[in-house]
Amino acid sequence: MRIVADTTRCVGAGQCVLSEPAVFDQDEVEGTVVVLSEQPGEPELTGVREAVDVCPSQALSLTEE
Template identity: 50%
Template sequence: MKVRVDEDKCCGAGQCVLLAPEVFDQREDDGIVILLDAEPPEHVHATVREAAAVCPAAAIELSEGA
């Protein structure tokens, strides 16, 4: 899995950070997403998928496979 975030779309809701803090963080000044791990380990894939699904701004893009 590869993860991309679009900072321009991000509204700073923070749902991704709550679900997958090992993959996402937020900037202190405005809450915009920070991607910590663009290729997270398999054991967190389900939570990363959930984070992308619940993102109110659709700012998280996933690509599956090799």
């Protein structure tokens, strides 16, 4: 699984960071999402899936790679 983050859609809401802080952070200046680990391990996947679901701008997706 690989995370795809579209920073042009990201509105900096930070929901992804709340869902899985080990994988998502926010740019200090822009507030947009920073993916710390593009290929998260099994322990993080639940939080990553939650982040994909709760992102208000549909900026996050998962691909099978």
